[in-house]
Amino acid sequence: MTFAVHGLPVARGIAIGRAVLVVSSRIDVAHYFIKPEEIDTEIDRVRTARNAVADELAKLQTNVALMGPNDAPHELAALLEVHQMLLQDEALTGGVKHWITDRLYNAEWALTTQLEIIARQFDEMEDEYLRERKADLEQVVERLLHRMKGTAAVLAPSPPRRKRPAAEDDDDPTAGDGIDAPLVLIAHDLSPADMLQFKKSVFAGFVTDVGGRTSHTAIVARSMDIPAVVGARTASQLVRQDDWVIIDGDAGVVIVDPSPIILAEYGFKQRQGDLERGRLARLRHKPAVTLDGQRVDLLANIEMPEDTVGAVKAGAVGVGLFRSEFLFMGRESQRQTRLPDEEEQYQAYKRAVEGMQGMPVTIRTIDVGADKPIDGKVASKQEHLNPALGLRAIRWSLADPAMFLTQLRAILRAAAHGEIHLLIPMLAHVSEIRQTLSLIDFARSELDSRGAVYGKVKLGAMIEIPAAALTLKTFLKYFDFLSIGTNDLIQYTLAIDRADEAVAHLYDPAHPAVLKLVADTIAECRRQGKSVAVCGEMAGDVAFTRLLLGLGLRSFSMHPSRILAVKQEVLRADTSKLEVWAKGVLESDDPASVLAGS
Numbered sequence: 001m002t003f004a005v006h007g008l009p010v011a012r013g014i015a016i017g018r019a020v021l022v023v024s025s026r027i028d029v030a031h032y033f034i035k036p037e038e039i040d041t042e043i044d045r046v047r048t049a050r051n052a053v054a055d056e057l058a059k060l061q062t063n064v065a066l067m068g069p070n071d072a073p074h075e076l077a078a079l080l081e082v083h084q085m086l087l088q089d090e091a092l093t094g095g096v097k098h099w100i101t102d103r104l105y106n107a108e109w110a111l112t113t114q115l116e117i118i119a120r121q122f123d124e125m126e127d128e129y130l131r132e133r134k135a136d137l138e139q140v141v142e143r144l145l146h147r148m149k150g151t152a153a154v155l156a157p158s159p160p161r162r163k164r165p166a167a168e169d170d171d172d173p174t175a176g177d178g179i180d181a182p183l184v185l186i187a188h189d190l191s192p193a194d195m196l197q198f199k200k201s202v203f204a205g206f207v208t209d210v211g212g213r214t215s216h217t218a219i220v221a222r223s224m225d226i227p228a229v230v231g232a233r234t235a236s237q238l239v240r241q242d243d244w245v246i247i248d249g250d251a252g253v254v255i256v257d258p259s260p261i262i263l264a265e266y267g268f269k270q271r272q273g274d275l276e277r278g279r280l281a282r283l284r285h286k287p288a289v290t291l292d293g294q295r296v297d298l299l300a301n302i303e304m305p306e307d308t309v310g311a312v313k314a315g316a317v318g319v320g321l322f323r324s325e326f327l328f329m330g331r332e333s334q335r336q337t338r339l340p341d342e343e344e345q346y347q348a349y350k351r352a353v354e355g356m357q358g359m360p361v362t363i364r365t366i367d368v369g370a371d372k373p374i375d376g377k378v379a380s381k382q383e384h385l386n387p388a389l390g391l392r393a394i395r396w397s398l399a400d401p402a403m404f405l406t407q408l409r410a411i412l413r414a415a416a417h418g419e420i421h422l423l424i425p426m427l428a429h430v431s432e433i434r435q436t437l438s439l440i441d442f443a444r445s446e447l448d449s450r451g452a453v454y455g456k457v458k459l460g461a462m463i464e465i466p467a468a469a470l471t472l473k474t475f476l477k478y479f480d481f482l483s484i485g486t487n488d489l490i491q492y493t494l495a496i497d498r499a500d501e502a503v504a505h506l507y508d509p510a511h512p513a514v515l516k517l518v519a520d521t522i523a524e525c526r527r528q529g530k531s532v533a534v535c536g537e538m539a540g541d542v543a544f545t546r547l548l549l550g551l552g553l554r555s556f557s558m559h560p561s562r563i564l565a566v567k568q569e570v571l572r573a574d575t576s577k578l579e580v581w582a583k584g585v586l587e588s589d590d591p592a593s594v595l596a597g598s
Helices: 036-066 074-088 090-103 107-123 133-149 192-199 216-224 260-281 305-313 324-328 342-355 394-399 401-417 430-449 472-478 486-494 512-527 542-550 560-572 575-587 591-597
Strands: 003-006 008-011 014-021 183-187 205-208 228-230 244-248 253-256 297-302 319-323 361-364 420-424 457-463 481-484 531-534 555-558
Touching: 008 216, 014 260, 036 074, 036 090, 036 107, 036 133, 074 090, 074 133, 090 107, 090 133, 107 133, 183 244, 205 216, 205 244, 216 228, 228 244, 244 260, 260 560, 297 305, 297 560, 305 342, 305 560, 319 324, 319 342, 319 555, 324 342, 342 361, 342 401, 394 401, 394 430, 401 420, 401 430, 401 457, 430 457, 430 472, 457 472, 472 481, 472 512, 481 512, 486 512, 512 531, 512 542, 512 575, 542 560, 542 575, 542 591, 555 560, 575 591
Parallel strands: 014 183, 183 205, 205 228, 297 319, 297 555, 319 361, 361 420, 420 457, 457 481, 481 531, 531 555
Antiparallel strands: 003 253, 008 228, 014 244, 244 253
16 A cells, blocks of 8 residues: 655655665663673673674774765765764763663663763754764664674665566566665665665665654765665554665655556656756856856855865856864864864865865854863753754854864964855844954964965855844944854744744745845945855755845855755856846745735
8 A cells, every 4th residue: 555754855866776675783681780790891891892892893984984985975074073972972981880880780871871871962952963963872872782792783674576477567666576676775764884785785765754854864975876765763664575665865755666657657757867967067167157147256154174176176166155163063082182283274274175175165154152061061841942043153162262163273374275264153233243353363473483385365254143133234234244144044034943843834035034134244245345155055046046146146055965956047047137036036925825826
């Protein structure tokens, strides 16, 4: 019987194939108290398992390093590194030791107890990407538990393939010999190590019960350009081994045991999608110029220097947003240096500059908050009742000038190797602007005093809260360019916590107030001859490309996987005609309906 499961669309396209189920890796854990004389034995059991898992991950990392970029996406190597760091994290190892020593829990009980505590801390994080690292921690702990239990099976045994009769309809993708049918993977969740294993099996698509748009499954699926749906809740329980499954990565729908009519429909969509991808690939080297001759810069958002490989491959003309905070994550395992020092940061920024091969790189200074445990000290909920409104981004940097100066010196030094734009997040007050600029000058003087070589940088500010958008003239007195962070701008304009599922439906990029702030920012920058970019999700959403072009935007920064689709919209656009239309959208009470009907 045909039925559908709904989730989040995270990697576009259509996949049709037979289901391969991953057995739930949640294993039963015994809970019992140990005797005091057994403490050392229990701690040794955890230590032995940890060493074994570390070796296992190291071997996988070695295998990834030996593979070519087409066999193992670089995101996979980065995620394996995250698992290594989590494995050695003091919050995990120290906590487990505490439960064994002070509470006399057995090793497995101590592991799951500490997992629960850390998982709650992840749940309270405002940043979606960091919050989803909870799944990575869970998988690390499960590997430890499996190792202690002596089990490591992941894939369920696959039953013999059924053969279907020869096709009566050419549009039926399931027709013919089932042995040759594509495979799609259905799982509760997938670890990076699992992804490496499954990569060898050439799956046509992925579905997971859990995960969000920045989960590692989503990240890797996008990097492999494979259709994927995550957050499908009960998919792994509803789908049976070897079922025929359609994954609609555009709509976030999984259709199980589809009827011949549905199969024909999606088979047609799949072929159309393949043709479309082929057409888009041919646009890679084509300049992004509108029909009326307006050049548009399509830039990439990256998290690590290695992401520049994908950015260049996608045809980006620069990096519009390097989220430097990812260099600061998971430092607990490196006990000698809690945060990356100046030299380590300098090398990372230099690699990013070199990776872009002469194209500009915009580095946003660290954007973390009290809710993000880069130093392993998660503040109490009482101290930070609303982290999104608390000590985060530039506020956090100004509260720790030594850390901020270290980063500024590293960025300035890297600017000697290529064009760097320095971007400051979440400024609101002129006092913050002045304090920030003063520290940048001080960082230069520190480099001068020691004779260090550094380069010039353009200075920019993020426009991501209404206060900034409403005082643009003040900002433009101090900065060379502005970058609109639409994700936070929407959150703060509409008073919607985008991490809260209860109000997520009210998160609306097309809200008239949001569009007015975006439009006013673009217009004021153009009046003053200053450059402006959009670097939030809106920049990579083709539903908004024509509107942003009509508002005068000429610089978009997005995930590299979205660049070609947006470029296609740019190539089809005539900005001279879009200006009037965009004005009408802004004046509408319901811009979303105008956009949908255009």
